[in-house]
Amino acid sequence: xxxxxxxxxxxxxxxxxxxxxxxxxxxxxxxxxxxxxxxxxxxxxxxxxxxxxxxxxxxxxxxxxxxxxxxxxxxxxxxxxxxxxxxxxxxxxxxxxxxxxxxxxxxxxxxxxxxxxxxxxxxxxxxxxxxxxxxxxxxxxxxxxxxxxxxxxxxxxxxxxxxxxxxxxxxxxxxxxxxxxxxxxxxxxxxxxxxxxxxxxxxxxxxxxxxxxxxxxxxxxxxxxxxxxxxxxxxxxxxxxxxxxxxxxxxxxxxxxxxxxxxxxxxxxxxxxxxxxxxxxxxxxxxxxxxxxxxxxxxxxxxxxxxx
Amino acid sequence: xxxxxxxxxxxxxxxxxxxxxxxxxxxxxxxxxxxxxxxxxxxxxxxxxxxxxxxxxxxxxxxxxxxxxxxxxxxxxxxxxxxxxxxxxxxxxxxxxxxxxxxxxxxxxxxxxxxxxxxxxxxxxxxxxxxxxxxxxxxxxxxxxxxxxxxxxxxxxxxxxxxxxxxxxxxxxxxxxxxxxxxxxxxxxxxxxxxxxxxxxxxxxxxxxxxxxxxxxxxxxxxxxxxxxxxxx
Numbered sequence: 411x412x413x414x415x416x417x418x419x420x421x422x423x424x425x426x427x428x429x430x431x432x433x434x435x436x437x438x439x440x441x442x443x444x445x446x447x448x449x450x451x452x453x454x455x456x457x458x459x460x461x462x463x464x465x466x467x468x469x470x471x472x473x474x475x476x477x478x479x480x481x482x483x484x485x486x487x488x489x490x491x492x493x494x495x496x497x498x499x500x501x502x503x504x505x506x507x508x509x510x511x512x513x514x515x516x517x518x519x520x521x522x523x524x525x526x527x528x529x530x531x532x533x534x535x536x537x538x539x540x541x542x543x544x545x546x547x548x549x550x551x552x553x554x555x556x557x558x559x560x561x562x563x564x565x566x567x568x569x570x571x572x573x574x575x576x577x578x579x580x581x582x583x584x585x586x587x588x589x590x591x592x593x594x595x596x597x598x599x600x601x602x603x604x605x606x607x608x609x610x611x612x613x614x615x616x617x618x619x620x621x622x623x624x625x626x627x628x629x630x631x632x633x634x635x636x637x638x639x640x641x642x643x644x645x646x647x648x649x650x651x652x653x654x655x656x657x658x659x660x661x662x663x664x665x666x667x668x669x670x671x672x673x674x675x676x677x678x679x680x681x682x683x684x685x686x687x688x689x690x691x692x693x694x695x696x697x698x699x700x701x702x703x704x705x706x707x708x709x710x711x712x713x714x715x716x717x718x
Numbered sequence: 719x720x721x722x723x724x725x726x727x728x729x730x731x732x733x734x735x736x737x738x739x740x741x742x743x744x745x746x747x748x749x750x751x752x753x754x755x756x757x758x759x760x761x762x763x764x765x766x767x768x769x770x771x772x773x774x775x776x777x778x779x780x781x782x783x784x785x786x787x788x789x790x791x792x793x794x795x796x797x798x799x800x801x802x803x804x805x806x807x808x809x810x811x812x813x814x815x816x817x818x819x820x821x822x823x824x825x826x827x828x829x830x831x832x833x834x835x836x837x838x839x840x841x842x843x844x845x846x847x848x849x850x851x852x853x854x855x856x857x858x859x860x861x862x863x864x865x866x867x868x869x870x871x872x873x874x875x876x877x878x879x880x881x882x883x884x885x886x887x888x889x890x891x892x893x894x895x896x897x898x899x900x901x902x903x904x905x906x907x908x909x910x911x912x913x914x915x916x917x918x919x920x921x922x923x924x925x926x927x928x929x930x931x932x933x934x935x936x937x938x939x940x941x942x943x944x945x946x947x948x949x950x951x
Binding site: 588589591593594595598672673674675676 | 901902903904905906907908
C-alpha cells in the first residue's frame with residue numbers, strides 16, 4: 411500500500427491539501443480523483459488536474475498509481491481547472507443559437523427592420539435558398555453532436571461557452587441581418603452564380619459529413635484511441651490522401667459556397683475568420699499526428715492540399 | 719526587417735526583467751532601431767517645441783493644433799512603422815486610437831485635442847528616448863523612472879482628451895455620414911462611423927483600466943529591481 415499526499419499548487423506556493431494513507435497501488439488516477447472529490451465536494455473530478463510536477467502535464471484518468479514514478483509516498487500536485495462544462499452542452503448551445511437567430515431575421519421579427527417590413531418575406535428566391543442552406547448546416551451540426559461525434563475530452567472550462575456563443579451567435583446575427591434585409595442585392599451573376607454556389611455548398615456538406623462518419627468509425631464506442639485516418643470506399647474520403655483534417659477543408663468549402671450564394675461581405679468575413687481558426691486547429695492536429703505516428707503519410711498537408 | 723527584439727524595444731521592456739541577456743539583434747538591425755527611435759524622439763520634441771512657441775506667440779491655446787498639425791500627422795504615420803520594431807504592448811493600442819482620431823476628425827480646434835496631444839507628446843518623447851538609450855545600453859535611471867512614473871498623470875490626461883475629442887466629433891460624423899457605407903450595395907454590407915465611434919468610446923471602459931494597471935504592475939517590477947539590475951534589462 412502507498413501513502414498519498416495531494417498538494418495544492420498555486421504559482422509558487424504549495425500546501426498540503428490532503429493525505430491518504432493506504433491507497434491500493436493499482437488504483438487509477440480517476441479513482442483517486444473520485445476519492446479527492448468526496449473530501450472536497452467543491453472540486454468534482456472534471457475540474458481536477460493532478461500532476462507529478464507543479465509545472466508538468468496533467469496525468470490521465472487511466473494512469474495506474476504503481477506505473478507512475480512514485481515511491482512509497484506519492485506526492486501529487488493539484489490544480490483547479492475552474493468550473494467545467496461538457497463539450498456536448500457547449501456544442502448544442504452554440505449551434506442552436508445561429509439556427510434560431512437566423513430564422514428570426516428571415517421571418518423579419520419586429521424591431522429588426524423598419525416596422526412596415528415586419529413579418530414580410532423577401533422577394534428574392536436566393537434569400538429563401540440561403541435560409542434553407544444555413545438552417546440545414548446547423549441542423550446537421552446539432553445532429554452530429556448528438557449522434558456522430560465521439561469526444562476525447564468530456565469537459566472544457568465554463569468561460570468557453572460565453573466566448574464561443576458570442577462568436578457563433580454574433581456572426582449569425584450579423585450575416586442574417588444583411589441577407590434578409592429589405593434592401594438586399596442578389597448576386598451579380600444571378601442564377602449561374604447561385605447554382606454553382608449551391609453545388610459547392612452541398613458537395614462540401616456531404617464531404618464534411620463523410621469525414622465525420624469516417625472519424626467516428628476509427629474509434630470504438632467509449633474509447634479515446636487515436637488512429638491514422640485513411641480513405642474508405644466513400645469517394646468523399648479520398649481527400650485523406652492529401653489532407654490531415656479534411657473536415658475543415660470541406661467546412662471552408664461550404665462557407666465559400668454560402669458566400670458566393672449570398673454575395674454578402676459579412677459572410678466573407680465569417681468564412682475568413684473561421685478559416686484562420688480551422689487552420690490553427692488543423693496545424694495542431696497535423697503536428698500531433700506526426701509526433702504520435704512514425705509512419706504518418708508524408709504527402710498530407712494540414713488543411714489545403716500541398717498549400718497549407 | 720527580421721530582427722529579434724532588442725532589449726528595451728520589445729516586450730522585454732514591459733514584461734519580465736530577468737537579467738538574462740537575450741541574444742541581441744545584429745549590428746544592422748540595431749542601427750535601424752536606433753535611428754528609428756532617435757528620429758521619433760526628435761520628431762516629438764519638434765512637436766513639443768512647436769506647441770510651446772505657438773502658445774507663447776498667441777498668448778492662448780486656441781488654434782494651437784494647426785501649428786503642429788503637419789509634423790504631428792507625419793510622425794503618426796511614422797509611428798505605423800512601429801510594427802517593424804516587433805512591438806509590443808498595450809500602449810500602442812492607445813496610440814492607434816490617437817492616430818485614428820486625430821487624423822480623421824475635423825475638430826482640430828477643440829481644446830480636448832490639445833489635451834491628448836500634449837499628454838501623448840510628452841509620453842512619446844520619454845518612451846522613444848527610453849528605447850534609444852536602451853538600445854545603446856546606456857539608460858539613465860531618470861528616463862526609466864520618468865517612463866514608469868509620468869504615466870500616472872499622462873495616461874488619464876490622454877484618454878480624457880481622446881474621449882472628449884471623439885464625443886465632440888460625433889455630430890459632425892453623423893451629419894456628413896463620414897466613412898459610412900449604406901445599403902443597398904452589391905456587397906450587402908453597411909458601416910456607420912458614428913455608431914462605431916460610440917462603440918470605441920464604450921470600449922475604453924474595460925480597456926483603459928487594464929492598460930493602466932498593467933503599467934502600475936510593470937512599474938513595481940521594473941523600478942523595484944533597480945538594485946539587482948543596474949544595467950538595462
